Amino acid sequence: MSNLSQRAQKLFIQYLRENNLKVTQERLALLAEIFSTSEHLDADELLVRMKTKNKKVSRATVYRTLDLLVQCGLVRKSRLGHEHYFYEKVQPGKRHDHMVCTHCGRILEFWDPALDERQRQICQEYHFRPSFYSIQIQGLCEDCQKVEQENTFL
Numbered sequence: 001m002s003n004l005s006q007r008a009q010k011l012f013i014q015y016l017r018e019n020n021l022k023v024t025q026e027r028l029a030l031l032a033e034i035f036s037t038s039e040h041l042d043a044d045e046l047l048v049r050m051k052t053k054n055k056k057v058s059r060a061t062v063y064r065t066l067d068l069l070v071q072c073g074l075v076r077k078s079r080l081g082h083e084h085y086f087y088e089k090v091q092p093g094k095r096h097d098h099m100v101c102t103h104c105g106r107i108l109e110f111w112d113p114a115l116d117e118r119q120r121q122i123c124q125e126y127h128f129r130p131s132f133y134s135i136q137i138q139g140l141c142e143d144c145q146k147v148e149q150e151n152t153f154l
């Protein structure tokens with residue numbers, strides 16, 4: 001287990017105890033799974049991943065645990081161009097925004113400090129105190145653009 005996931009597990013256990021919730025193997029296994037990858041997972045993918053590892057977790061437990069992980073700030077929930085949500089680990093000090101290919105579903109991460117600063121300024125101008133902001137750009141990835149071009153030339 002990486003330092004990041006060890007730290008996350010510690011925080012999650014603390015959060016569960018503070019809220020009088022049970023610390024279960026299922027919950028810890030789900031957290032470990034999310035922190036084992038940099039991918040953006042939806043609830044169904046998580047369910048499949050747990051099954052292939054022979055860990056029995058119900059769909060209800062997956063959703064409930066994801067909610068808890070989001071509430072305690074360890075997991076980020078984003079609606080990425082689809083009709084459902086994706087979940088990914090939160091890495092302190094490593095913020096990022098997303099580009100989402102609406103054709104193949106590919107997700108690209110980017111981060112631009114100047115853009116971040118600009119958003120801060122805009123909030124100041126509007127006397128708005130931000131608690132969270134994120135940018136999502138939808139469009140076509142490089143591969144899908146190529147496919148599109150090839151098709152139009154046929």
Ligand SMILES: [Zn+2]
Nearest residue numbers: 101104141144
């Ligand atoms: Zn694409």
Ligand SMILES: [Zn+2]
Nearest residue numbers: 088096098109
């Ligand atoms: Zn991401």
